[in-house]
Amino acid sequence: ESLTHSLLSHPNILPFLGIYYEEIGSPPLMVLPFLERGSLGNFLAFAKPQIDMENLKRIVLGVCEGLRYLHSQKPPVIHGDLHPDNVLLDDEGSPYLCDFGLGRIRHEVTRSYTMNQERRGGHLRFMAPELISNRTSEQMDELRTSLETDIFSLAMLVFNIWTGSRPMKECWNEWEV
Template identity: 30%
Template structure:
């Protein structure tokens, strides 16, 4: 093991459920995708499918790969939740640095949003509630973990379409309360344009509310699915968000945004729920972080929706909660 990573591994608690994988026993199969700092392959271990992320270690990517490795091991090495991808372990062989994860058979959310009819309404709601639960768990950790790159590409779906937050390469640790702000390096702009909170771009600052902003954009994307169209032209997400913020304060502004965002052709569409979720999204994307709700407030709203549907709310720290949701959405989970 390289000495530069030893402190990160030693900081993990004794109950950390990750292991060091021997390189000569890892078998690389089909490529599942590629990000800024690494490529992911399908593999097998003890007759079980796994995913291996091979980090880039050359030139421009060298420092980024190192930080990605440390961030992911530190963030996922000692916590587990039904809505966080499970880090099984790592492998370091010379200049090769790998992270080993559970295999997610239904790929990432962005693949499903490319076709409007692949995700019906109930399935979308189940996904967004799962993402919120995962974020809430991160924000309740001590110290707090902020993801800083919430987007459809980083939401993975397992065989039951359970959503799991993935790619913690940009994650940061806050040593204080959830309202605390972390100053970022002057050259650091973690996140993805469109989903990145404005305070990160403009002030080089990040907090748990930065994740809430990204969650709001993700929620809006799930309500729509297709590219956003303004005046007959497709616009990028960040341009649309700027328009929505401006219009929202105008008379009849909410209805204008509703008419553009909401895709009522989604199977099982519910107009009342759509309005409720859109209002949550608009609160989350406010420019001032102090005006955004905390993710726990968002979950309280979801709890109210569940009760109206006749679903008993149980925190997802208890696995039975997802079993209840699974029964509620069992027909939605089956591909047509």
């Protein structure tokens, strides 16, 4: 994650500041800026009635620009886990894509990236149906993210921003999705 993130520089990608080790032999910790406004998910949950359309449009365009930047890299970077909690807002309300734990550089041969059990994560409401439909938990170990599945997640995110409703809100929990 830190290698992928350290190579990126864009106004809508959370800047990578470095690596920190608490002690010798401890796992590395990424150093990133702290944005007091927090995640887009919290912002939408608590501030939605107060948000005007111009701010919503600016957030949507910023997220789109950040994802366009990722996908325009050579080779393209797939975010793999785009949802409101992985978009942070600064004091002016500008969005920053973050959490590239599932993000990988696209394989040119397969045009996708296989997530293993440890890394699959994701918010099911924002995941493309081909990643989750008609699969057992064992089959979920072989999910393949792609540029196209990122675009589906973007569409679900835009739906969430414009409507203030989570995708498939009638489902009580993630696995009903």
